[in-house]
Amino acid sequence: MNNPINLEIKSHEHTVTNVRSGYRLSGAKNGKYPDGNQVVVQGSDTKVIFDTPLVANNLKAELEGTDMVILGHVHEDHTAGIHLLPESVVLAHEADVDAIRSMAGLLNHYGMPPEPSEEMIPFVTEEFFFQPRPDAQSYRSEQSWDVGQSTITALHTPGHTGGHSALLVEPEGVLFIGDIDLSSFGPYYGDGCSNLQDFRRSIDRLKQIEAKTWVTSHHKGVITERETFLDLLQAFADKIGQREAAILGVIGEKPRTLNDLVAHRFVYPTWYDGLWAESCETYTITQHLEEMLAAGTVLKDEGLYHLG
Ligand SMILES: [Zn+2]
Structure with missing residues (x-):
């Protein structure tokens, strides 16, 4: 109708x-x-x-x-x-x-x-x-x-x-x-x-x-x-877990600062120089690190993240 x-x-x-x-x-x-x-x-x-x-x-x-x-x-x-x-x-x-x-x-x-x-x-x-x-x-x-x-x-x-x-x-x-x-x-x-x-x-x-x-x-x-x-x-959704695993992998190689991780890049390729790339990496990685710290899979000592 x-x-x-x-x-x-x-x-x-x-x-x-x-x-x-x-x-x-x-x-x-x-x-x-x-x-x-x-x-x-x-x-x-x-x-x-x-x-x-x-x-x-x-x-x-x-x-x-x-x-x-x-x-x-x-x-x-x-x-x-x-x-x-x-x-x-x-x-x-x-x-x-x-x-x-x-x-x-x-x-x-x-x-x-x-x-x-x-x-x-x-x-x-x-x-x-x-x-x-x-x-x-x-x-x-x-x-x-x-x-x-x-x-x-x-x-x-x-x-x-x-x-x-x-x-x-x-x-x-x-x-x-x-x-x-x-x-x-x-x-x-x-x-x-x-x-x-x-x-x-x-x-x-x-x-x-x-x-x-x-x-x-x-x-x-x-x-x-x-x-x-x-x-x-x-x-x-699986990309979230893949990013988490990638961050853990890099921290597992040796202790890293947040700046080290941001420079490594987990969202954008290193050649990408968009205005927000660094800011995006910082927010993204920080949120994953907070979860890992809460779960105890990662520990932080004097600005360095290492495996828990
Ligand atoms: Zn949007």
């Missing part, structure tokens, strides 16, 4: 593939960073988009009339089309909303040291068109929106950022899982607002949620088989 929800997923190239009735995926690279996949939910009376990756800048006509932008989380590559939508309501989880309201909030979100942090200002402005939205509204965990025929619910899945949320569209059973992106890179918990233990719990939570279609922000795009989703999620 009702028209089915029109949900589209777009990324940088405009080659369109029908994944299944009502869903579309485009882009050979499936929205690899710095781009991402754009999800458009056209309810019977409300048009909602999830995040606004760079590709939004090529979709001006299709994003026209957007009532609400629901950000699954705030990061430069998820807010790159906000500047196109001054009339739309922008929503972010209450733990992330300060990062879209001001540049200071965004920099605090990353938590980088002062110098690279300053360099982030031209980077996010010029490469990602970042424009603060002081009027952005906050949403709470488990908040729902009725968009006409469909309901969207924000399921809090923190870890990547403090407010990272999966957005569930019902009754269609579409779950937008954002930067729990199932990529071979693995989970990213290298910002000041990230939390490794929360990330683990969020991965476990995703396994419990009944959905029919999973949509990531990058790489994998759309997944329609539960078994495939669970396999990809497990491989993604």
